[in-house]
Amino acid sequence: MKLASLKNGGRDGALVVVSRDLSRAARAAAAPTLQAALDDWDRCSPLLRAQAEALEQGEAGDAFDLAVGDLAAPLPRAYQFLDGSAYLAHVERVRRARGAEMPPSFLTDPLMYQAASDGFLPPVGTIPVASEDYGIDFESEVCVVTSDVPMGVGAEEAGDYVQLVCLVNDVSLRNLIPAELAKGFGFLHSKPRSALSPVMVTPDELGDAWRDGKVHLPLVTTLDGERFGAPEAGVDMQFSFFELIAHAAKTRPLAAGTIIGSGTVANQDESLGASCMAEKRMLEIIRDGKPTTPFLSFGARVRVEMFDRAGHSIFGAIEHAYEPYRR
Incomplete structure (x- = not known):
């Protein structure tokens, strides 16, 4: 449904x-x-x-x-949005571009942060940002929504609590991230409100594309009408949604309506493109020593969508133009 x-x-x-x-x-x-x-x-x-x-x-x-x-966002307000970073191809490239090794613990201990959830943007329209200097970016991701999850749930049980699946454009302001992370206390200004897909679906709507706690379909992103990337969401996902839920619930229960994000979908196969501007820039740094692709300018239009094997849109499209914020 x-x-x-x-x-x-x-x-x-x-x-x-x-x-x-x-x-x-x-x-x-x-x-x-x-x-x-x-x-x-x-x-x-x-x-x-x-x-x-x-x-x-x-x-x-x-x-x-x-x-x-x-339509508003399916959940205009959610009690929690816990966003992971389950695609280590993305993590590894970001770290390699700045000359940092990926710690071995990243292979066994998921990255996750508490994102803004007090208001999600409607699935179509505009995304207001105060300044282009902030380094405007999108992150195309898959999410699941849970019912009440008990504290300490194991990954082998977590699937019982996945009730809905959706997409998200996790809006990121890249030029604000380094200073925030340097404080050692995580994201705040660099992670404003995000946009959810028009609909959320029960996992059975995905058929055999939903298995092992992953969605085995390409996630398609276009930028200004041009294909930007279509990596396979079920490939190179180091931690399944079941494992991400178990990680989130290690020391606390999760309230019904908790959204768990996959993080930027990325594959080792670079030919499938990317799901954010930052990754494209990191690949340019690795290859050429410097980025040549700028972050988004006002007027840029991003569309995020996933299709079933017959070519039908599953969640509808997230589609926005970025514009200057006005009070």
């Missing part, structure tokens, strides 16, 4: 079930918002599935044509 949130439902949107082809929707009867559904998932999920099936069969009397511009 596919779920989304309409903008006209207040800060947390109004939950709707969405047809598989993303063309039709109906207001959810089981819960007013997606967060409310996740809080009571065992009860709500069967009801939402029944409504989704009725919509698919043309039997939902209150169905309407869906316009992506009417």
